[in-house]
Amino acid sequence: MRWLSDALRILDDKGLLRTIHDRSADGAATGDRLSPVGSRIRIGDRGYVNFGSNDYLGLAGDRRSVESAREALDRFGAGAGASRLLAGGCDLHRELEYDIADFKGAESAVIFNSGYAANTGAIPALAGEDTLILSDELNHASIIDGVRLSRARRAVYRHRDMDHLSSLLSAAAETRKMVVTDTVFSMDGDIAPLQEICELCARHGSLLYLDDAHGTGVLGEGRGALAHFRLSPQPWIIQMGTFSKALGSYGAFIVASREVTGWLSSTARSFMFSTALPPPVVAASLAAVRILREDTAAVRRLWRNRERLAAGLRERGFDIHRSESPILPVTVGDTAATVSLSGELRARNLYVPAIRPPTVREPRLRITVTATHSEEDLDLLLAALSEVRGCMRSGASRG
Ligand SMILES: *Cc1c(COP(=O)(O)O)cnc(C)c1O
Numbered sequence: 001m002r003w004l005s006d007a008l009r010i011l012d013d014k015g016l017l018r019t020i021h022d023r024s025a026d027g028a029a030t031g032d033r034l035s036p037v038g039s040r041i042r043i044g045d046r047g048y049v050n051f052g053s054n055d056y057l058g059l060a061g062d063r064r065s066v067e068s069a070r071e072a073l074d075r076f077g078a079g080a081g082a083s084r085l086l087a088g089g090c091d092l093h094r095e096l097e098y099d100i101a102d103f104k105g106a107e108s109a110v111i112f113n114s115g116y117a118a119n120t121g122a123i124p125a126l127a128g129e130d131t132l133i134l135s136d137e138l139n140h141a142s143i144i145d146g147v148r149l150s151r152a153r154r155a156v157y158r159h160r161d162m163d164h165l166s167s168l169l170s171a172a173a174e175t176r177k178m179v180v181t182d183t184v185f186s187m188d189g190d191i192a193p194l195q196e197i198c199e200l201c202a203r204h205g206s207l208l209y210l211d212d213a214h215g216t217g218v219l220g221e222g223r224g225a226l227a228h229f230r231l232s233p234q235p236w237i238i239q240m241g242t243f244s245k246a247l248g249s250y251g252a253f254i255v256a257s258r259e260v261t262g263w264l265s266s267t268a269r270s271f272m273f274s275t276a277l278p279p280p281v282v283a284a285s286l287a288a289v290r291i292l293r294e295d296t297a298a299v300r301r302l303w304r305n306r307e308r309l310a311a312g313l314r315e316r317g318f319d320i321h322r323s324e325s326p327i328l329p330v331t332v333g334d335t336a337a338t339v340s341l342s343g344e345l346r347a348r349n350l351y352v353p354a355i356r357p358p359t360v361r362e363p364r365l366r367i368t369v370t371a372t373h374s375e376e377d378l379d380l381l382l383a384a385l386s387e388v389r390g391c392m393r394s395g396a397s398r399g
Pocket residue numbers: 114115116117119140142182186211213214242243244251252
């Protein structure tokens with residue numbers, strides 16, 4: 001196909017052709033972790049310290065999660081067999097909904113197959129042509145797609161700009177409204193000002209839809225962004241979160257009032273027309289929620305590592321922008337420079353992904369730090385970044 005070859009060449013010329021790096025199994029288990037996506041990974045025949053994982057707490061390889069999944073595999077089989085509405089779910093799905101609602105202090109929960117499926121299913125179920133959706137300009141792509149599918153009117157407010165949000169809300173007094181925001185912004189690592197957002201929503205009678213994908217297991221001692229701000233669930237707050245990041249498994253949830261979750265399980269198309277999550281996956285999520293409920297040591301370790309790395313980056317003059325979380329964006333120049341720096345780090349056995357347009361406007365290295373990194377891992381990264389930047393500068397002055 002001629003158009004396709006041309007389009008691929010253009011993508012390549014722009015440095016936007018993506019490469020998929022698949023991991024290999026690693027025999028070297030460390031401590032009680034299997035470490036498949038932890039801080040050490042193997043790609044091909046090389047080992048790396050991984051700074052690209054959202055497995056913030058090391059739960060993906062935690063023996064307790066893995067053993068629960070294995071047990072569920074024996075009891076319930078590999079696949080769900082049908083959607084939840086056609087008896088595809090099992091006891092584990094129900095228990096997970098009960099436990100996650102309880103953990104979040106909310107009335108009720110409904111499980112979705114992924115964060116992407118939750119946002120593209122729940123947003124259209126909650127907002128239609130008669131609704132105005134107010135959306136932060138840096139919201140995740142799955143929110144943008146959910147808003148498009150909803151056919152609601154959309155007003156995009158400047159990133160975390162409460163004056164802008166307030167004026168857009170005031171201008172739409174008579175309409176049904178829903179404010180939608182990431183809690184932790186996935187590419188910039190900053191946090192939405194939920195106190196102010198909640199006040200605005202309460203004042204203007206707007207629903208609030210929170211995407212807590214990167215807040216779950218990370219903020220508020222693991223309980224998420226609302227807990228972080230000491231806010232409690234309200235009938236007009238819909239919280240989406242995922243099991244796929246800090247909880248080390250897969251899938252997503254929405255916690256809200258019983259009315260909202262009941263509505264979603266009868267109308268959200270990604271819930272209705274898709275096979276339920278496999279029991280072993282649900283069991284791993286359930287184990288992770290229970291671990292987190294009882295033991296927040298890993299969350300504290302995560303934040304200690306985050307502070308150490310953020311301080312080290314600042315000391316060395318790297319700009320981490322507005323980051324307030326374990327997501328640390330470091331800009332180092334244009335797309336070519338960013339990709340090249342990421343490659344230099346990879347040559348030093350450090351995996352730090354380069355994030356490019358259209359995922360972000362400004363290309364950057366996106367460092368994610370986890371509880372499973374050692375202090376030596378962090379120091380290694382800091383030293384390598386300084387060294388590689390030095391080489392690039394002298395290269396640039398030569399060229
Ligand atoms: C990762 C992510 C999602 C998608 O979640 P998946 O479970 O990976 O599909 C949605 N929203 C945000 C903010 C995310 O970071």
